[in-house]
Amino acid sequence: MKIAVVILNWNGVQLLEQFLPSVLQYSPEATVYIADNASTDDSISFVLANFPSIKIVKNDSNLGFAGGYNEALKHIDAEIYALVNSDIEVTENWLQPILKAFENQPETAIIQPKILDFKRKEYFEYAGAAGGFIDEYGYPYCRGRIFDTLEKDNGQYDNNCEIFWASGACFFIRSSVYKELKGFDADFFAHQEEIDLCWRAFNKGYKIKYTSESVVYHVGGATLQQGNPKKTYLNFRNSLLMLTKNLPKDKLYWILFCRMVLDAIAGLQFLLKGKFNHFLAIIKAHGSFYSLFSVHYKKRYKFQSEKYYNEKSIVYLYFIKKVKVFSDIFGSGINIKKLNL
Template sequence: MNVSIVIPNWNGEERLRRNLPKVLEVGDVDEIIVVDDGSTDGSVQLLEREFPKVKLIKKQKNSGFSSTVNLGVKEAKGELIFLLNSDAVPARDCLKFILPHFKDPRVFSVGLNNGGSWSWAKFEDGYFWHYQSKEKTPKIHQTLWVSGGSGVFRKDIWEKLGGLDELFDPFYEEDLDLGYRATKRGYINLWEPKAIVEHGKTKGVIEENFSKSSVSAIAQRNQLLFIWKNITDEDLFMQHKISLIKKLLISPKYWSVLISALGKMGKLRSKRLREIKDEAISDKEILKKFKD
């Protein structure tokens, strides 16, 4: 199967300079695409000058992670899409461990090992919480979702799902949302421990460009959007409504999070209806399967 690497970039000149030469050494790759999300540093000039083999897609205006990745996937020729953040460096041989999994047509995505493990979730106090397992294992494991910063995705299923939901821009929850939607439709996400990837130890693009308070506000807003869109079980959703009211009474500052999320409600309604229509596996079945 053909593989396209897609790397979203925003003001990542130094990360690209440091990491892209190593990405070019990864085997079994047919093309590498960098989608620049309106950078104001020297990213574009660097790519044009030093990396002529890399396909560069330039956006004039910064719009966020999901829309940037979706553009790259749309332009990619590969049957498989290898998503990498600009600070991620996969092992040269990582794909030899990943590609065999896609012989199973049910497999949608395969995540790489960055020193962690597979992901799981729980619904507690009316909210959906997701975690990475603390168990270290050499065994392949099903996972609830695969990180958009280092994962391989089957393009035809990606397109059926509609890709990353730009509702979550500028960042956070979009890859969880994609994996959850795939799981509810009966597709499989895997974690492959032999496929190694390293992520940079320096600050990432979010830390460099957003304050801690902004990051927290976006994360809390997107947590609400994820629940409102994807949790279709009536009992769980009622638990969420009750908890949301309690939280607003206890923490008046949470009103700003709610108002921000409600601003997306117009786009969210139709998405929730689609999730109800296309559901093959219930929320409770998923939560039972993907528990620690």
């Protein structure tokens, strides 16, 4: 099975210097590509000088995560795309369990490995942890991470299972499915585009899986730090766009209304904490959403599954009931299918 490891880069020469060696060392099964988003630093010359076996695809401008991958993958021939952040350290034999799963399970379209924190390697990392889910209102959470609470990896999620979304930090997808779904939504630019893609795959009947047998370490926030107002803007806007595209029609307007109320509460909290730039980011996110609503409503598929969530409100559980770890949600309705990948 032909696999391409594709690393999106924008002015990340230091990250490439640090993390490319592990990718090349432990990926003999793959062809490694750099998809460059019109970097202005020494990224390309560094790769050419030090890693001549790596293939380079140059985009004409910085198209973000979504558009950057969409454009680059047009020029890459492979059965499996491994979309890997430039701040990921991979481990020995990380590709083998993934390839085995794809070979043995034709219904599986997307797979995520276990993602641990590069800085604290005994802990799960924020972006994906041990596989993602959303609640009824579209709030994402993970096995190993709910909002800002990160769990220590004690082997509690060392089962291979079906999940709802896989992290874009290390995202494996069949190229045929990627093309069928027309890739990421380029309007998102960055953030939550992988959840949107997984939701669209789910609505088409494809399965998304997690395997603990493949392990990577992620720095996280290397492009946009957690406290960056631009990240706040993109997350709030893109979440609303994702709901518009993928919610069942009978839930759409009610849930959008609820999210707007909850977003207003979040904005007031930012204001009370003196984070005026984040408050403004939410206002701008809503303004952009209103202007884009009709465009994204037209992107809806004919069918949207009612069974997209396992938990009604992760916000209620986390902030009111004080449920901080994923394993404590089981009594609240989560039913994770244990599957042999």
